């Protein structure tokens with residue numbers, strides 16, 4: 001609950017001042033897709049390339065946040081929403097600071113992605129990392145689908161919990177058609193276009 005005595009203390013520096021210092025616009029690159037669709041793999045490679053180009057980038061990832069800030073949350077729908085709400089708040093702060101934020105969150109429901117977009121306003125790129133359940137299940141790099149099928153992981157997206165395919169994402173990375181390198185190149189191009197300071 002917000003306390004009525006709390007007010008927002010404005011600074012003397014605008015977000016554009018911060019962007020000028022960094023020579024780039026902050027942007028949230030919100031990557032959604034099933035587990036094993038390729039979100040983290042693509043984010044890790046994209047981060048490396050952008051850092052190599054001298055860009056200020058930060059990567060946040062669902063599993064990593066669950067070790068700290070979100071360690072009290074599970075996978076019920078309520079907890080998943082809270083997970084996304086906190087992640088989106090963190091993302092919005094980093095974007096306001098001027099960073100290119102690569103955020104990898106399954107974010108299975110359209111309403112979760114809308115919530116994330118709302119927090120960041122117009123500096124938000126929704127990226128659908130596309131791979132169907134069969135493909136992800138074949139890849140299964142962490143053995144999670146196997147465990148989910150065996151009933152060891154409840155509420156597993158794509159198996160026992162829903163995934164709503166994004167209707168109008170800003171970018172689709174079809175990981176069944178394109179290699180990791182191709183997906184990364186497409187994403188880097190999109191980010192560079194968006195983050196350029198005019």
Ligand code: ADP
Pocket residue numbers: 033034035036037038039040041042104139141174175176178179180181183
């Ligand atoms: P997520 O973060 O979405 O759970 P990961 O990145 O952890 O997914 O796992 C994706 C797996 O799929 C990795 O083992 C990766 O090597 C493999 N893979 C195969 N083709 C692609 C592709 N085109 N893009 C991304 N990952 C791919």
